[in-house]
Amino acid sequence: MVEQEERRMQLVSFQLGEEHYGINIMSVDGIVRVEETRPIPNAPSYVEGIFNLRGEIIPIINLHKRFHLKRAELSEEDELLSGFIIIDIKGMKLGIIIDKVSRVVTVDLNKMQPPPQMLSGIGAEYIQGVFNRDDGYLIMLDILRLFDPKELQQLEYINE
Numbered sequence: 011m012v013e014q015e016e017r018r019m020q021l022v023s024f025q026l027g028e029e030h031y032g033i034n035i036m037s038v039d040g041i042v043r044v045e046e047t048r049p050i051p052n053a054p055s056y057v058e059g060i061f062n063l064r065g066e067i068i069p070i071i072n073l074h075k076r077f078h079l080k081r082a083e084l085s086e087e088d089e090l091l092s093g094f095i096i097i098d099i100k101g102m103k104l105g106i107i108i109d110k111v112s113r114v115v116t117v118d119l120n121k122m123q124p125p126p127q128m129l130s131g132i133g134a135e136y137i138q139g140v141f142n143r144d145d146g147y148l149i150m151l152d153i154l155r156l157f158d159p160k161e162l163q164q165l166e167y168i169n170e
Contacts, residue, residue: 017119023112023148024095027079031132032115032141032150039096039103041111054164061105063096069165070094070105071157077132082109097153102166104157115148117141122150 021032022041040063047059047070056076061068074081084092091112094105122139138152157165 018116019119020114020116021148021150022095023115024108025082025110025112026073026108026132027082029132030112030146030148032117032148033095033097033153034150035114037097037099037153039098041093041095042105043090043093044107045094054161057165058107061094063103063105066103068096068103068105070107071165072107073132074107079132084110099153099157099162102162104165117148117150125149 020035022035022038023030023032025031042061042063045061047061049059050057050069053059053069056072058070058072058075061070073079088110091110092108093111095108095111096103096105122141125134125137125140132149132151136152136155138150141148141150
């Protein structure tokens with residue numbers, strides 16, 4: 011029997027509502043503590059506002075509003091781990107509000123399972139796969155599918 015070669019990937023893992031998610035570390039530009047955002051008139055309801063990061067204006071997306079998720083109930087200590095994950099989608103930077111950043115985890119892509127249809131929260135079409143872990147499971151998001159091209163264009167317009 012030929013052993014399947016391990017295909018490893020690093021994910022930045024975080025909590026959003028009750029679930030734990032991961033994003034390919036290569037798409038993550040940084041993690042920022044919660045800062046003030048400036049609201050934008052006439053923006054989609056899930057756009058929390060814009061945020062100035064070292065002179066760069068970044069739209070902040072609230073996935074709780076986008077996918078009707080409850081915020082996680084966190085201890086004061088865990089509150090310190092909430093903030094924004096800055097992601098890069100084809101050269102455009104967006105901030106995603108997270109409840110709590112966890113850690114960088116290495117996963118074996120051969121062990122990725124397809125998303126179950128009954129997953130609560132974020133729809134299966136936005137999920138690349140699921141990894142079983144000792145403490146539950148980790149849902150790998152497909153950031154290219156999270157926002158359709160029209161939405162990205164709208165967000166880019168906010169950026170200007």
